[in-house]
Amino acid sequence: MTASSTRRTTAAYSRLTAVGAIAVAGALLLTGCGDQTKGKDNGSGSASTSNAPLADKLPKEIRDKGEIKVGSDIAYAPVEFKDSSGNVVGLDPDLAAAMGKQLGVKLTFENGTFDALLTGLRSGRYDIAMSAMTDNKNRQEGVDPDTGKKVGEGVDFVDYLTAGVSIYTRKGDTKGITSWADLCGKKIAVERGTVSEDLAKQEAKKCPSGKKLTIEAFDDDQQSQTRLRSGGVDAASSDFPVAAYAVKTSGGGKDFEIVGDQVEAAPYGIAVAKSDTQLRDALQAALNAVIKSGEYEKILEKWGAQDGAVKESAINGGK
Template identity: 65%
Template sequence: MTASTTRSATARTRTSKPSRIAALAAVAVAGSMLLTACGDQTESGKVAPQEEGSSQAAVAAPLADRLPKAIRDKGVIKVGSDIAYAPVEFKDKDGKTTGIDPDLADAMSKQLGVKFEFQNGTFDTLITGLRAKRYDIAMSAMTDTKDRQEGVDSETKKKVGEGVDFVDYFSAGVSVYTKKGADKGIKTWSDLCGKKLVVQRGTVSHDLAKAESKKCTEGKKGEIAIQSFDNDQLAQTRLRSGGADAGSSDFPVAAYAVQTSGGGNDFQIVGEQVEAAPYGIAVAKGNDQLRDAIKSAMDAIIANGEYKKILDKWGVAAGAVTEAKINGGV
């Protein structure tokens, strides 16, 4: 949500990323899973009850002592997230928070012995919320970029804050999608010159669109008419209604929309992914103990296989990493 040249990976995806369009086939195979996968799964395959916005801490917590004492005492990690970015994080038909990130948080809670409590916010305010200590971490398909690490505005390149640290846990690129059967000749980003494009505000898709529009102008082509929205669902609604020619978001989000919107009849992905980059869990600078505990928990669920099961469940195994990294974005 891959704020910086990224809700794209956004994102929210949110700047630069190589291509993995072949991953769409995996999403198609997992289509029925994408439509029904909500909540925590027990070993027997039944859906286990889950409190709204939080993940259940397991009885055994081998990494609990790595957390800061204040968080151990509270028993909760407050997670800032834009919960409108399916399949990464979203509300199911019953209003429960579900998706890739909540499932990963549930798995990490078993390692750390605390709940991950998801709190909804618009994507472009999550880092500000970290600075204000409204959240302990931000987990929201946020692309790890140097600008975000250093607190630099991706467009003006001016310092706007002290930045954040990231624990990288997934890799994704940015995709362009159009109404099904109406691509209007759009195959690459350069084909967007003179077209109307919808994006989520503050994402990598947004940054890429602004950079591409500048190229269009310099090449004496029509600029891209960029329409930005608070969340990706609003952007999709505008495209669906015919108010734009194309949309752009992180590949997992675009693929999910293609699979589910209108029963798979609303949208299609055009061209290949670009700007592959890591999603990162953001932690405020100076909170090294929490950052390192999150990394240890992510590494543990990668090692024990829970990570793979979750990515397989949501049809996004192509974005898997073999270990968590700190500040691996560029």
């Protein structure tokens, strides 16, 4: 879930390419995205540490445990969600499985609400957080974007994808919305703690008297989609890969449409505690190995996210 900044992208990603690939994934999988219960398989398999090329880069306690616990909001198709059998699937789990093979450990996804993932990371509930989370300075430094005040220890990010943010409406009922500026006097549904909420708050401050922008924030993106589908709001917003997937799959493609261009392109990052530099560097090495092998490109193509590919993983590349 992309976090806020003020710049807009100069070129939107190719929707036809992304949505076309998403259609293939959508045809193969029944999303079951709203299921927040623990699935039969919430982990990503890996080779044993004795056979893994990068196992020695991991901290000893992780190698001994053979597992990395991953905090994730598992209701954000196609990035991470549960299929009809309750298994955790998506772009992030596939990348995690590929990285696990390099490191010789299993990356186990544990479900949580998005706005509580970094708290869970700081408390030790998770070893890392991987959930379409945007790498930005506020999160790196532990700063509340609304108040500008430091509210906790920041995190480091291992960047793995670039994505922007989109607005979508009910199909054939756009209410004249083509950009964020058109939302004044209307209602929008967003997921709490994401850039969509931040951008909506920023836009609300600009609206003239008598044209209030009403923001309804939910725990997960599926609730936002349900609210829009029922007509309770005029629009919803989420990261472009998620919005495109919803447009393609919800109601067989009859429920929603994307309006306007995506904005705020920024890197997704795997969040790691500041103190866990060895784990952070091991993850970066594993991701770069997956990129170099060509498996990274195949995973992104599978989930319609190839336009957001990076050539090399960066640490804290977000602004």
